[in-house]
Amino acid sequence: MDEASGFFETPTEAQGPRQGMFELIRSNPESYCDIWRADKDGRFRVYKALKHEYAGDPVYERLLRKEFEIGYSLDHPNICEYYGFVNIPPLGNCIEMEWVDGCSLDTLLPRGAISKTLAAKIISETCDALAYMHSKQIVHRDLKPSNIMLTYNGNNVKLIDFGLSDSDSHSVLKGSAGTQVYASPELISGGNVDYHTDIFSLGCVIDRLSPAYAKVAKKCCQRDPKKRFQSALEVKRAINSHPKAPIASAAAILAAAAISITLFQTRRWETQERVSDAKASYSDSLRSSADETSDVHDISASGTVSSTGTVSSSDSDHSNSQAVVDSSASHALDSSARPQIKPSHKSIATQKNPAKEVSSDKESQSYRDAIDELFRQAT
Incomplete structure (x- = not known):
């Protein structure tokens, strides 16, 4: 995680002292918690416990309990799952949570190993997680690359660390919180904090992920919250509408x-x-033309047309008298019998x-x- 709260690293990078079955995987001087890992029923679990010097302090005990209650209320595939709030004699009060087999986003950024396609996937899934949180009136307040985990299997986003989250029903600590580089102006100045604060931090993350989304990052990071994107889903739509x-x-x-x-x-x-x-x-x-012409030829072959327009047989006794066709009958033949x-x-x-x-x-x-x-x- 970050230097303020710490979180899990990959097994190869996280080797430390043990308390019985518990292995210390992260401890930072500026953090009020240590992060431990243990095998439970054949599966790794993570335990977040107060450091020895903070154990028993009512303020930090309430802060740890607040983080558990917020985390436990969330159920989303892109958010680390919280299992329970337990007391373990070697460690004291602990948050028991999901072990994410992956690495934090900040370990990938210096390597330049993030393609535009992978960047779009990371941003989209982070937006989904934030949109879900905001729908429950919960603000992360400390969004940054070290709090965005990527699983080794599928490069799926897992949002972690709700130690500085705030909501309508959880306000143990007020005032400035979060890492300065990714914190919004209103968070730094102690002003009104709402979902616009996470949009600003998301813009800072996008700016580091890929220069292809510089315009989206710029709008997220406007000093005036009203000029930023008005929801995480708006940011996601802007990313998805970007040239492929x-x-x-x-x-x-x-x-x-x-x-x-x-x-x-x-x-x-x-x-x-x-x-x-x-x-x-x-x-x-x-x-059609050929058929009508054929009919006319049949009439001519069977007989001649008289002055009255009737047809008579061609008889040898009357051949001379009926061989002549009246001129008017001929005209009638030309005008009426023509197909x-x-x-x-x-x-x-x-x-x-x-x-x-x-x-x-x-x-x-x-x-x-x-x-x-x-x-x-x-x-």
Whole structure:
């Protein structure tokens, strides 16, 4: 943890004296507590106990009890779990809590081992923990890298150390608290402390995590609390809306390309369908014309048309008298018997419709605009 309160380190870094089954894993001169570790039922547990010089002091006893009550009331996957408040003869009153198999964030920062993607995950999970605490009217008051643990299995955040937390029902100590580098102006000056204080400290952590989120950190760290983000979830949304890593951009580009190809194929199929309909309509028209012409040829072959418009058989006895067609009958044949080709239903449907063409052009433009927007977001 920090120098003021101390907390657990990794097993390889935390070797110290023992009190029976208890191993001292952290003790700092400026801390009022020592941190011990012990094996209980085959699993490690952590025990936070007052140092010998503070044991029995009512103020520090109440402070230790207050931290337990706050921690025990919290139940969140990104917050260290508190199990009980116990009295152990070698140590006195202790807080029994979860052992986090991992390392604190401050041990990673100097190594520069935190990628933008991991930074976003750390910030998002820390925001989740803070949002949960704030919903219960609890302010951490001492948020900093050393109080943010990362598990070795999954790099999951575990928020620790509620020794300086304050809420409506817990106010054992008032006044300035927390580490100066990460403390808000109102916390340092002893002013009104609320969730804005944690937002300020979160901004300081973000600033150290990644320069990619400098604008988010700057807004968190405004001197005027009203100009900061107004909730931890607002900070999380700002982080998640930040331009994604290159691999995400590539995925967006591929998605845009896939949509473009799909739209192109759809338009191509629609065009092919319209061409097929037009060809079918034209073929129907030709067949209709051929059928009507055939009927006229059948009439001409079976007989001649008289002046009255009736058809008589071609008899050898009357061949001369009925071989001549009255000029008026010929005219009637030309005007009435000539086949009239009517456009089929399909051919009418395939005629150009200006309104439909305008609608189609607008659709195409909308598709192109959508693709352009996807590419702009991706880049």
